[in-house]
Amino acid sequence: MLHMDLLLLDLVIVLAAARLFGALARRLGQPPVIGEIVAGILLGPTLLGPLIGDQLFGPEMRPPLQALANVGLVLFMFVVGLELDQKLVRGKGRIAVTVALGSTVVPFVLGCVLALAIAGEHVGGGRTLPFVLFMGAAMAATAFPVLARILTDRGMQRITLGGLALASAAVIDVLAWTVLAVVVGIAGAGEAEGQWKVLLALPYALVMFLVVKPLLARLVPAYEKAGRLTPGLLSLVLIGLIGSAWATEWMHVHFIFGAFVFGAVMPREGAERLNHEILERLEQLAVLLLLPMFFVVAGLNVNLRELDLSSLGTLAAILAVAIGGKLLGSYAAARTQRLPGRQSWTLAALLNTRGLTEIVILTVGLQKGVLDDELYSLMVVMALVTTAMTGPLVRRLYPDRRVARDIADAERAALGVTAAHRVLVIVPEPPAEQAPLVGLATTLALSAHPASQSSSAHPASSSEVVLGHLLPYPAGRLEVGSGLSSELAELAETLHELETLAATVRERGSESRVVSRFSADVAGELPGLASGARPDLLVLPAGVPGYADVRDGATCRVVTVAMPVPPPVPGSASVPETPSVSSSVFGQAGPGSEPGPVAVHHGSGGDAAAHVALTLATLWNRPLVVTGGSRASALARRLAGLGVEATSGPVPGGALVVAADTANAPEGAHLLVRAEQDPDPVDWTEAVSALRAPLPHS
Numbered sequence: 001m002l003h004m005d006l007l008l009l010d011l012v013i014v015l016a017a018a019r020l021f022g023a024l025a026r027r028l029g030q031p032p033v034i035g036e037i038v039a040g041i042l043l044g045p046t047l048l049g050p051l052i053g054d055q056l057f058g059p060e061m062r063p064p065l066q067a068l069a070n071v072g073l074v075l076f077m078f079v080v081g082l083e084l085d086q087k088l089v090r091g092k093g094r095i096a097v098t099v100a101l102g103s104t105v106v107p108f109v110l111g112c113v114l115a116l117a118i119a120g121e122h123v124g125g126g127r128t129l130p131f132v133l134f135m136g137a138a139m140a141a142t143a144f145p146v147l148a149r150i151l152t153d154r155g156m157q158r159i160t161l162g163g164l165a166l167a168s169a170a171v172i173d174v175l176a177w178t179v180l181a182v183v184v185g186i187a188g189a190g191e192a193e194g195q196w197k198v199l200l201a202l203p204y205a206l207v208m209f210l211v212v213k214p215l216l217a218r219l220v221p222a223y224e225k226a227g228r229l230t231p232g233l234l235s236l237v238l239i240g241l242i243g244s245a246w247a248t249e250w251m252h253v254h255f256i257f258g259a260f261v262f263g264a265v266m267p268r269e270g271a272e273r274l275n276h277e278i279l280e281r282l283e284q285l286a287v288l289l290l291l292p293m294f295f296v297v298a299g300l301n302v303n304l305r306e307l308d309l310s311s312l313g314t315l316a317a318i319l320a321v322a323i324g325g326k327l328l329g330s331y332a333a334a335r336t337q338r339l340p341g342r343q344s345w346t347l348a349a350l351l352n353t354r355g356l357t358e359i360v361i362l363t364v365g366l367q368k369g370v371l372d373d374e375l376y377s378l379m380v381v382m383a384l385v386t387t388a389m390t391g392p393l394v395r396r397l398y399p400d401r402r403v404a405r406d407i408a409d410a411e412r413a414a415l416g417v418t419a420a421h422r423v424l425v426i427v428p429e430p431p432a433e434q435a436p437l438v439g440l441a442t443t444l445a446l447s448a449h450p451a452s453q454s455s456s457a458h459p460a461s462s463s464e465v466v467l468g469h470l471l472p473y474p475a476g477r478l479e480v481g482s483g484l485s486s487e488l489a490e491l492a493e494t495l496h497e498l499e500t501l502a503a504t505v506r507e508r509g510s511e512s513r514v515v516s517r518f519s520a521d522v523a524g525e526l527p528g529l530a531s532g533a534r535p536d537l538l539v540l541p542a543g544v545p546g547y548a549d550v551r552d553g554a555t556c557r558v559v560t561v562a563m564p565v566p567p568p569v570p571g572s573a574s575v576p577e578t579p580s581v582s583s584s585v586f587g588q589a590g591p592g593s594e595p596g597p598v599a600v601h602h603g604s605g606g607d608a609a610a611h612v613a614l615t616l617a618t619l620w621n622r623p624l625v626v627t628g629g630s631r632a633s634a635l636a637r638r639l640a641g642l643g644v645e646a647t648s649g650p651v652p653g654g655a656l657v658v659a660a661d662t663a664n665a666p667e668g669a670h671l672l673v674r675a676e677q678d679p680d681p682v683d684w685t686e687a688v689s690a691l692r693a694p695l696p697h698s
Contacts, residue, residue, distance in 0.1 A: 040299015081263020
């Protein structure tokens with residue numbers, strides 16, 4: 001007999017616990033679903049035990065609670081189908097499908113192998129095939145809604161990587177639900193009355209897409225005529241939704257597929273306002289009341305008290321397959337599409353999110369008898385771990401400042417501004433003597449290609465060199481009426497010198513602009529000037545005021561000029577013949593001397609430094625010497641095999657020395673390259689090929 005007072009008390013406890021633990025999870029930077037599932041686990045036999053737990057949530061209370069949870073699941077799956085946006089895949093189709101296949105196939109296969117290994121302990125006779133396929137599907141799942149929430153919280157849905165993650169997850173969702181439908185159909189076919197009903201799944205899908213979808217399109221003109229979502233229109237949607245869910249449940253395919261398919265066939269063209277109002281009405285009921293009920297009830301079915309040491313071994317194997325399969329499959333697939341290493345790992349970490357989708361799949365497995373209670377509990381723990389690790393791991397792989405930079409690039413592109421490869425060079429006093437420094441920055445700007453960037457590649461013709469300069473002046477000197485003729489004359493002279501430098505940049509084929517102003521605190525204002533320019537590369541003399549703050553605050557590769565660097569020799573690949581350029585080498589050789597080599601110390605973190613050295617050696621027609629042990633010898637041989645004049649050995653006299661910005665940089669290095677934001681290995685074949693491409697000249 002149903003005790004109504006106890007049911008109402010259970011509802012109060014469940015909803016309060018869901019809200020409390022969901023809010024706590026959000027405070028900890030986790031999705032609320034984590035807290036809601038944990039709340040269910042704590043309310044169940046794991047913590048409360050048989051005394052209090054059985055009194056509050058005993059066997060007679062589980063069916064009504066499960067019924068309410070299932071209604072919430074119907075609404076949720078409809079929302080998932082309705083929000084499945086085909087636009088996500090447009091323009092990203094090939095890479096999204098490739099990544100989705102890698103992220104699905106590898107964990108699916110590994111999950112099937114693991115299932116075969118543990119089937120003897122968890123499966124009854126005749127259930128091995130659905131169990132094996134189900135474990136594969138559960139390992140391959142990605143929680144699209146939780147992933148979308150993680151991306152939205154960090155603003156990553158506005159950048160290319162976030163869009164690609166959503167597109168891949170959308171494809172994975174379709175694959176996962178398709179595989180799960182097959183598994184449930186196989187499991188249902190084992191029942192005598194279900195054998196012939198499962199065969200109706202394909203005709204059902206055809207009817208939904210060929211008949212029901214055109215009929216639902218008539219909702220749009222009815223909505224526009226009424227001007228709002230009337231109770232009649234909403235009732236039609238709910239009747240169709242529940243009817244579709246009933247049909248798939250009757251066919252032994254499970255009601256979640258009927259709800260999902262009905263959401264997928266809802267009209268899209270011209271139905272944005274209609275769908276928005278439907279979501280607004282249903283999400284309030286589903287998200288605030290019924291869906292938390294579902295996750296808490298899912299947690300109530302978890303009993304960690306019954307786990308023993310052998311269960312811990314199974315849990316370790318499940319975590320290894322789930323995490324390893326997702327990360328390696330997604331990463332390998334992304335790399336085959338030439339996505340940089342850091343972005344590939346970040347994408348793999350994002351697709352490792354399981355959350356809501358995994359719990360839904362596991363609940364289906366438990367209801368269909370494919371999973372036993374022990375394995376269900378272990379798989380729920382896996383879902384919690386993989387979901388909880390996503391946020392911190394993504395922050396580690398893709399810090400907030402990288403996201404901010406990518407958002408800025410996206411905003412510039414949206415405004416129609418050319419996303420030029422921007423090099424900011426901080427010009428010290430006096431500007432008239434900084435032609436070599438600006439020449440170095442121009443060479444690096446003109447050589448821009450994918451190996452030198454961590455986000456997007458820009459053609460050399462869209463490069464830009466920004467000359468940043470602050471003219472020091474004591475506070476209080478520049479007051480109206482105090483006579484500014486001499487100060488303005490000095491500023492005008494400085495601007496003239498900077499514009500002269502900018503003109504030399506433009507002659508070499510790059511855009512250039514000047515950012516210059518008076519400053520009473522050069523050291524304090526330079527970091528703001530550097531961050532405001534949003535450069536892809538920063539060329540920074542070591543002696544400028546506030547050097548450490550500018551360098552540490554940069555979100556891009558930083559090339560520190562530790563010692564004076566002379567201009568390149570006229571006639572080299574990147575320098576036009578002009579009598580205004582000195583032919584001195586490194587300040588150590590006179591006019592007419594043979595050009596000295598470029599040397600690079602290829603130690604720890606030295607890939608970025610080696611790339612800068614390769615750039616200068618190639619474009620300035622100088623030999624390259626790589627120092628630093630066995631890694632240096634291997635790199636020299638690799639570059640020599642690509643046709644570069646490269647050798648390994650000690651630093652020769654008169655060489656321009658490039659090193660990583662680390663403690664082991666050799667004494668007397670001219671350039672120090674800091675690349676904490678650019679750690680991906682350089683593709684040397686691609687780097688050499690790009691440097692040999694023709695550079696623009698005026």
